[in-house]
Amino acid sequence: MNLVESLRAHRLLAIVRGKDAAAALRSVCTLAQEGIAAVEVSLTTADATDVIRQARAELGPDALLGAGTVRSAADAARAVDAGASYLVTPALVDGLEAYGVPVLMGALTPSEVETALARGAAAIKLFPASFGGPGYLKALRDPFPDVPFVPVGGVDAQAARDYLDRGAIAVGVGSPLVGDAADGGDLGQLRARAAEFRKVAAGETP
Numbered sequence: 001m002n003l004v005e006s007l008r009a010h011r012l013l014a015i016v017r018g019k020d021a022a023a024a025l026r027s028v029c030t031l032a033q034e035g036i037a038a039v040e041v042s043l044t045t046a047d048a049t050d051v052i053r054q055a056r057a058e059l060g061p062d063a064l065l066g067a068g069t070v071r072s073a074a075d076a077a078r079a080v081d082a083g084a085s086y087l088v089t090p091a092l093v094d095g096l097e098a099y100g101v102p103v104l105m106g107a108l109t110p111s112e113v114e115t116a117l118a119r120g121a122a123a124i125k126l127f128p129a130s131f132g133g134p135g136y137l138k139a140l141r142d143p144f145p146d147v148p149f150v151p152v153g154g155v156d157a158q159a160a161r162d163y164l165d166r167g168a169i170a171v172g173v174g175s176p177l178v179g180d181a182a183d184g185g186d187l188g189q190l191r192a193r194a195a196e197f198r199k200v201a202a203g204e205t206p
Contacts, residue, residue: 032063067080096119
């Protein structure tokens with residue numbers, strides 16, 4: 001299953017960003033154990049490429065393990081070398097098609113959406129989604145009905161429901177899901193939040 005197919009099927013992308021590399025790795029593995037199919041490690045995480053490399057070794061070659069906050073071709077190169085199977089950007093970034101992995105490219109305005117698609121984006125990371133909220137996603141989908149949108153930024157459980165109801169193929173969730181786990185916080189609480197967001201993604205009442 002490729003990245004977009006997985007996002008359509010599971011409707012959830014977990015974003016891990018932390019100050020403690022070992023805790024970030026534990027968080028990635030815990031999320032995978034809890035059935036979160038797609039996990040992104042932000043390159044702002046402590047020793048991010050080492051976290052990606054170790055997570056790849058733990059999770060195996062088929063895991064949807066990506067690198068986030070990719071802002072340049074150099075970022076992409078080191079992320080793919082570490083084992084990232086897709087890239088997530090906060091904005092429009094040139095030169096990523098050379099790395100042969102899907103790109104979830106950040107865009108906000110209609111012009112940026114068009115530019116991201118022209119640069120080969122597999123899906124659009126609508127960021128920061130909180131800028132316009134679910135209503136803005138609905139408005140964007142009128143001229144872009146077939147574009148796969150993944151809202152990211154300020155997405156809690158209620159917002160996740162609203163975005164999915166308005167046509168997002170998935171939502172990207174960072175701190176409302178991961179909390180302080182990637183900084184050394186309680187993994188039990190991370191497991192509970194993962195279960196809650198999986199229910200939201202499945203259309204169930206958490």
